[in-house]
Amino acid sequence: PLSSTPAPTVPWKSTSGQNKRQKFESVFPVLRDELIAHFASKGMPKDAIDWYTRNLDYNVPGGKLNRGLSVVDSVEILKGRSLSDEEYFKAALVGWFVELLQAFFLVSDDMMDQSVTRRGQPCWFRIEGVNLLAINDSFMLESAIYHLLKAHFRKDSYYVDLVDLFHETTYYTEMGQLIDLITAPEDHVDLSKFSLDKHRLIVIYKTAYYSFYLPVAAAMYMCGIPASTTTPNGTTSDPYKLALDILIPLGEYFQIQDDFLDFAGTPEQIGKIGTDIIDNKCSWCINTALAVATPAQRKVLDENYGQKDAAKEKTVKGVYEELKIRDRYRAYEEGAYQKILGLIDTISEEQGSDGSPVLKKQVFKSFLDKIYKRTK
């Protein structure tokens, strides 16, 4: 009878986006419990155990999980087959390390920006009794990465590469955060500090490395892609450099799109109300506007940008429309899309003479497809 038939084991490849996310989410409690068990094993008092549990549960899951999922996706594509349970678990763990890193950045960024909400709930530091302790809480989210990395990967040949990769990415993100913080402080508007070049630098360091390069490079290390490949015809390439050269423009495109949607997306589309103008953000929109504004329009932007005032925000949006920011964005997006397609096309996929695994175009195509012309 039907009821006794075992449920078909759904191969990883055919699971839908929704199921992929659920499967990935189901790994979080495993690592959370492992962290808490380790913490408790040190004789920590109950109130501290409860605190760390709440820190993890409040700040780590609950995001879009794109960064974490892209580690799993990339491992899958690079291996070219569905993953064993152990392979899946390890790929998902590394995916969660990216999410832990992001949580570390978001908890602290919200304090530095004095933000109010994050992912539809109050920022962690605004929770009763947390306040400045959130600084140490953010540290513990970062440290959790290296504890778990050691616990699960210490014997793998790529352990040290993953550690170095997370360190370098973290440092770059902090560099980007520093430039952002001194270029666009929440409480002091000075548009003379802005430029499209500065915007590019901030985006690359603050966002692109950890959101785009990190997940893919981590997957590449896990799949044994070597630092240098020589094909039988003697061409030598550096797959990590190649990946970086594609993922940095991809990350830039993603952030510019994010900046544009903050201005042009409806709340239904983006799931929140855009506040970049009011928050004095160094956004692609303001930088593009500044690059083409007349002196009169510049004066309007200087007098209205970055202020907690809805009428001033509307005035800035008026200037954006005058300057045809929507058309400029569409032109930018088309150019970026074609440029990235061209970069992806430079990947040869030719097996190296030592037979080691190689980079695949699909890793980047699948990323680009998720981003191109998205409206949310």
Place this chain on the structure above:
Amino acid sequence: PLSSTPAPTVPWKSTSGQNKRQKFESVFPVLRDELIAHFASKGMPKDAIDWYTRNLDYNVPGGKLNRGLSVVDSVEILKGRSLSDEEYFKAALVGWFVELLQAFFLVSDDMMDQSVTRRGQPCWFRIEGVNLLAINDSFMLESAIYHLLKAHFRKDSYYVDLVDLFHETTYYTEMGQLIDLITAPEDHVDLSKFSLDKHRLIVIYKTAYYSFYLPVAAAMYMCGIPASTTTPNGTTSDPYKLALDILIPLGEYFQIQDDFLDFAGTPEQIGKIGTDIIDNKCSWCINTALAVATPAQRKVLDENYGQKDAAKEKTVKGVYEELKIRDRYRAYEEGAYQKILGLIDTISEEQGSDGSPVLKKQVFKSFLDKIYKRTK
């Protein structure tokens, strides 16, 4: 003539404490410049370069440097000879990594404690224009460790051990910080949360690991001391476990002494005015007092501890005198000293059958000598 005689090269061993410190201090500008050159090479804007330089110069040197110097001292003792220039530089670099880690902790701890001064100058976050950016600045001090570690040690066999050691120590310190923050919040006094056991746990995790175990274990890895030693007569020992078992009580003793001097030391002795009572610190003094106080004395402590009020502070000190905290400290110190001497004596110093380097009693004796009966 005298003036043309080259200055005698002073062997490391015979340099005085003052010269040791100066020599160690002279390494800081080298690593600072290396960090800044790397940062600048990423195309960072001038204001960001100046900011990071100021962050490093303001927060990293200028402390007592005991932790950093003890890496150099321990390497010297373990090698049993003066160091080559390259050996010295690498030992000093690792010493500075401990100081960078400490700077990361102190910058953030001062924010969480809302402290006013540090090392005789305003806390970094209180500097005009810094404020909450100090959070990201503290992150960059931590990341600097791993950048330099990779730049100078990636090819050394002990690279991964040093990385793991710094990670683990960092995590432990954050755990200790968490218990401290929820046990003794700066703005809410609740002595029922205090106990000598809690004090011990906080001291071990928040202070002893990074101040005592980290410098010595790092030196041990650099000197090639293996994880396990078997002597010709077949005895197996774990030198790192042995070091930990000595250094944790040593760190505990150091912190208890520090807590005692905060109460009993004169400003001339300790170079500052003690504020532990006013700051609601979970100090050895209050925990010892609580353990032996009568209900009446306990009531006085509850009503007077942890308040910004000099008269109440004086009342607490009066109870400490009634409870003979000075005598109790002297008894504790004598017991701790003898106990640690006994632990040091369990080190065999017998060469392992594979001829690898071994632990030496002098590493710990030199530590203990610096601490025993110090008055500042």
